[in-house]
Amino acid sequence: MKRNTLSRLGGLTLLLCACGVLSLHGCSQRYIDSTQRSWLVNFQPQSTVTNVVTTGSAIVSDDFVGEITTRISGRLQTPHIGELSGLAVSQNNSSLYWAINDSGNAPVLFAMDRGGRSLGEIKLPFANKDWEALSSFKDAGKSWLLIADTGDNLRRRKTHKLFVIQEPVLGSKQKPVLHREIEFVYEDGPQNTESVAVSVAERAIYLVSKEANTPKLYALPLDLAATSGDTKQQYPPVAKLVGHMQALPFTDQDRAIERLLAGRFLLGPTGMDINASDTLAVVANYRHAYLYRRAPAQSWTQALMQKPAVITSHRLAQSESLAFGLEDNSVLVGSEGMNAPLLIVQGESP
Numbered sequence: 001m002k003r004n005t006l007s008r009l010g011g012l013t014l015l016l017c018a019c020g021v022l023s024l025h026g027c028s029q030r031y032i033d034s035t036q037r038s039w040l041v042n043f044q045p046q047s048t049v050t051n052v053v054t055t056g057s058a059i060v061s062d063d064f065v066g067e068i069t070t071r072i073s074g075r076l077q078t079p080h081i082g083e084l085s086g087l088a089v090s091q092n093n094s095s096l097y098w099a100i101n102d103s104g105n106a107p108v109l110f111a112m113d114r115g116g117r118s119l120g121e122i123k124l125p126f127a128n129k130d131w132e133a134l135s136s137f138k139d140a141g142k143s144w145l146l147i148a149d150t151g152d153n154l155r156r157r158k159t160h161k162l163f164v165i166q167e168p169v170l171g172s173k174q175k176p177v178l179h180r181e182i183e184f185v186y187e188d189g190p191q192n193t194e195s196v197a198v199s200v201a202e203r204a205i206y207l208v209s210k211e212a213n214t215p216k217l218y219a220l221p222l223d224l225a226a227t228s229g230d231t232k233q234q235y236p237p238v239a240k241l242v243g244h245m246q247a248l249p250f251t252d253q254d255r256a257i258e259r260l261l262a263g264r265f266l267l268g269p270t271g272m273d274i275n276a277s278d279t280l281a282v283v284a285n286y287r288h289a290y291l292y293r294r295a296p297a298q299s300w301t302q303a304l305m306q307k308p309a310v311i312t313s314h315r316l317a318q319s320e321s322l323a324f325g326l327e328d329n330s331v332l333v334g335s336e337g338m339n340a341p342l343l344i345v346q347g348e349s350p
Contacts, residue, residue: 068312069346070345074116074342075339077112082337083102085132086134090136090143091136094325095114096119098111100131102131102132103128103131107131109124109176111170114332115342119170124163124176131149133321134146136323143166144164144166146225147164147165148162149163150196151194152191159184160183160185162181162205162225164180164182180224182220182225183236185238193208194269194320195271198274199274199300203223204219205220206272206304208269210269213247215245215268218239220237248283248285249308270321271283273322274324282331283308286317287313288310288315289322311347316341317335317336317337318337320336329346330346
């Protein structure tokens, strides 16, 4: 289908949604389908410097220096990943990424390379109520994965859960063991959270609510994930509200009709990662990926309340996952959908 036709379909869908002709779910799904097809038909490798409005200088960090390019690195090549909700790079192998599906799917951890080729599947020993984020990190000489069962569109869940396992070894006959289950509540009531990341330097787990205007930033102690049976700890643990982030900005690539009719739907944070050196964070929504830099004297709470730099206008229809590579100057961005594309956002090495 031609670009102009697809663009008109996307605009018509938004209009029908605004007039109440389509349900919210029907509106969003139709809009997602039409805009993603349009984007993929016309995608060209892009440069942040020339195609995307950033917050200023192209030098947004020590690792993302100069021209930042985006390219399609592959497509999801397993029929079992249709609702990709979390990505994390292996802390032991820079060419390996882990992935999860969200609610309604089996409790399976998927292994793949950044071209989307399947490297294996591992069944996990706990339920998938609504898995929405995946983080990898190194601590105490071991590699860990944290799975966030934090989806709650209607904000009705009494508690939410985080699961911590030691990173599996592909090909091993040893089954993964649940190291720690953290059942927690939010300080100010139930939240819908799809963005979760670990800061080993601050011994903290950060969670960002999926709100377009002022996303809420919460924190839990990372050491909850390393201890068990401590009767001195509050139960259930409370994720403390530590700040409000600035709204993730539109760019000049976003059409006026999108801003007017679908801004709240498009801008809410849907994915997050903190790099291994604990100096950079990335956050995704349904249009862009944003980069935050933590200065040596800053906390993550301070850094995440700053205005971010846009590092790509990915425009994937339902991007809910992204992850730094181990080398820190690349970010893998994924989207829901069968055979969905994977993008690599690459900065020049300093």
